[in-house]
Amino acid sequence: MVIRDFDEFCRDITDIYESTLPNTEGQVASYIPQLARVNPDQFAVSLCTVDGQRLSLGDSKADFSVQSTCKPINYSLALQLHGEHVVHRHVGREPSGRGFNELTLNHDGRPHNPMINAGAIMCCSLLKREGEVNVADRFDLVMDTWRRLGGGTKVKFNNSVYLSERTTADRNFALGYFMREKQAFPASTDLLETLEFYFQCCSIEVHAEQMAAVAATLANGGICPISGERVFETKTVQHCLSLMYSCGMYDYSGEFAFTIGLPAKSGVAGALMIVVPNVMGICTWSPRLDKLGNSVRGIEFCRRLVATFNFHNYDTL
Ligand code: GLN
Structure with a gap:
């Protein structure tokens, strides 16, 4: 014991x-x-x-x-899918010293780390393999991971939280466009889909x-x-x-x-x-x-x- x-x-x-x-x-x-x-x-x-x-x-x-407690889970999933080297081409691992949703990137135009909003949005863009299109399967993967991590009991999704998150998300959109301007995302990332996926993960x-x-x-x-x-x-x-x-x-x-x-x-x-x-x-x-x-x-x-x-x-x- x-x-x-x-x-x-x-x-x-x-x-x-x-x-x-x-x-x-x-x-x-x-x-x-x-x-x-x-x-x-x-x-x-x-x-x-x-x-x-x-x-x-x-x-x-x-x-x-x-x-925000979805951030370590999504980061871990991104590591499982792509490994450390690919993931950290897109997101740093240095504390930002700034607020979680501040409009700031590191010197390479990448999010400082996966535990702030910019980095979490980046990890969401990484939760798919080359050529994969089905965002529903990505959400199922996240839900199923939470369930397995938690010992097998089913987890829920709060749709009202999701809808509210989506309509009050100017800052997250701004972060998304800022990163797109810096070409920080993996090739062929659909920004709107990625942001919506991030809001859904927050609403679990x-x-x-x-x-x-x-x-x-x-x-x-x-x-x-x-x-x-x-x-x-x-x-x-x-x-x-x-x-x-x-x-x-x-x-x-x-x-x-x-x-x-x-x-x-x-x-x-x-x-x-x-x-x-x-x-x-x-x-x-x-x-x-x-x-x-x-x-x-x-x-x-x-x-x-x-x-x-x-x-x-x-x-x-
Ligand atoms: N949904 C919130 C956002 O993206 C989550 C932030 C948090 O828990 N700090 O702004």
């Missing part, structure tokens, strides 16, 4: 959950009505160890849109229990602890976690790596996917966000977590 006294561990996590619950700072995302309308008081914490022990607290069965819905299993699959090097199925190659997961560590928390990424020391990815619906390599995956979900777009309770939970346990990357020194 990777956590020897799981009952005691669960008691400690429950204490951290309860201490974090009274924090009502921050605001829910309001750029689309579907996010503005969610009950902001909801708070879920779910975890899954690499040997399949699980704990779920609070609203852990409430669905939320994955939003899971609950905290499913996302914890997804994080646990990453913690376990690509093998799902629930089903035993290998979903991603170990190398893919290593690349993905490296970029989550340096770029996963928007322009708080450096601060998060310093203070928390774990690979993580946040999304504007309030999710936080946290990976403790070789130990467990954790998902927190709470919709109120700080100014940088990270879940306020999610960040507080992580602070308390590493204050209680030696999960920080360098705690073992």
